[in-house]
Amino acid sequence: MSQSPVIPRKDSFGHLTDGREVNRYTFCNHNDVTVRVIELGCVITEIRVPDKQGVVSDINLGYDDVKEYETNLLTLGAICGRVVNVISNARFTLDGKEYHVTKNFGNHCIHGGKKSFTHQLWSSWIEDDKVKMKYVSPDGEEGFPGELTTTVSYQLTNQNELVIEYSATTNKPTPVNLTNHAYFNLAGQNFPNLDEHVLQINADKFTPTKENEIYIPSGEIRDITGTLYDLRQPVRLGDRLGKMPHGKGYFNNFCVANADGSLRLIATLAHPPTGRRMDVYTTEPGVQCYTAGDTIPHTRGKAGAVYEKLGSICLETQHYPDSVNQESFPDTILRPGQQFYSKTVYKFGLID
Template sequence: MQTRITQAPFGQLPNGETITQFTLTNANGLVAKIIDFGGIITELHAPGRDGKMADIVLGFETIEPYLADSPYFGALIGRYGNRIANGRFTLDGQEFTLPANNGSNHLHGGAPGFDKVKWIAIVDEDSLQLAYRSVDGEQGYPGNLDATVIYTLTDDNELIVRFHAVTDKATPVNLTQHSYFNLAGEDDILDHVLSIDADAFVAIDAESIPLGALAPVTGTPFDFRTPRPIGERIEQPDKQLRHGLGYDHNFVLNKPDGKAMTRAAHVCEPESGRVLELFTEEPGVQFYSGNFLDGSLKGKGRSYQHRSGFCLEPQHFPDSPNQPQFPNTILRPGEVYQTESRFRFSVVR
């Protein structure tokens, strides 16, 4: 392992605290830049088939836009990734109320969630470790939650994201990483060719809350079991596409061995040849096609237009605390929350 980690200031918070950007570089020249505010991946540089490097994640050059209402570019998400219906859940007979920050629903841990706090950073040889204590009652969640995230960039061109958490009271936990990718480094992502190893997805209502039943992908625009361009069917008159304004759905991964690490998704950008593969221990992956990007956000010398980035968020299912048929997301004292995902980058010739 030859990953080098350097650090430099990345601006200040309103309270005067300095934010640091950590640059991870592997032996092949792959570069990931991560800040200790929100654990945000601000840049990720990967080569194309011509050897030319491109920054393949959406983000900003300064801290100020991340402090504003940015759409979770590159951020760590918690305590609960995705939505909780009406900002409410009942746990062990007690009802808890969370802030509604997405219509009447609770999204991505609230405001602020883990994406809008400063993490304690430690450089450990070839890895960047980030730690945060979410105190009892923060955003309405019970218990003190101690969360740790470790980013490792390997010489196999994998960016590994490891999550660890413990609590002193039972609480929902569903942590994820929320980078927006564009493997071309420009324009939209509709020509990217995607495959997802999922026979089913979580159907949603008009507010993106699960209907409860899992929907088979067969015969729908959600069948990515064989590679398809993202834009090929995105405008079809499909009710689920209308609800998400495109793809914004949790895919139920085919995992015969339960929590075992499996390849969840494969994406190729044909012109550059860049490839992203996602491997994860999680039961689902939220595929989001950048439907709410509208050109109003600008960073790195360009504006982020409609569908100029996509997300593959490894996670448990949305609204699981209110959906007992979904895999469990309740962490209890004495238990350890532990999950790993790997983003692997390569090139097809």
């Protein structure tokens, strides 16, 4: 296998309603793997990988047109920030001061607010074999303190690794928790369900949610042994999703086993009928497993596809949700002079 770098190429993906151009970058490696990303929201628009017969399909949900990404209510393929996931009651206290952020999820804040990183046009450039994108979030944006400068890089290797690196600095203390919100279906982005997918997550604990607000953590870190959240051994999703409470499948944060900030294998998703496999590595202490059980019913996507609930899965590497309000969760506060850094790798291949 060639070890030479995969150099991205740049073209135009179209224009926003205000006339600004959105650039697109395409990576193609020697194994027929193609990844495309755009500046708007740092979105991954395509991930095309071969199956065991050599048939190449797009396994990443998305849209055909830049105008649809301009709305992107489902954050398909996008970077979420400056705080991914929920902030309960859209407020938090930092260094004795209470901050109120945008309520865009009932009484709560999710994925950074209404005009979050997902909806920003990032600046971008090619640096060696990486595409780098930068966004400067002004002090007070969506209610968050401090000017936050965030850089995200994308890289595709000839080992079929999609490498995502995040870094950020701030001029005031502020919470930071970043992820990419790609939705996967290894059978193809237009396939209607996840039934034949097999999932394994290397986590021995999870953060349960409140009974009356099922997306808000209770603050407990609970052992998964003997529960439906025990995915330490491979589980066929068709045998598990229907048993999950509330009929929504998984929408839970899993606590990565023995997380110490090093890059480690934390999840594997496989699809035996096509032979496709995806391994997930991260430096983060958590991964949000979301099987699109509520917010995605009957949504029109790429190439005439219609996306249904429980038809795709997100494995969002991140710190725990609502960490700013949970003393027992890992800290997400970034301070001046510090640098936030995180790395996640999605590696594509075939089942052994």
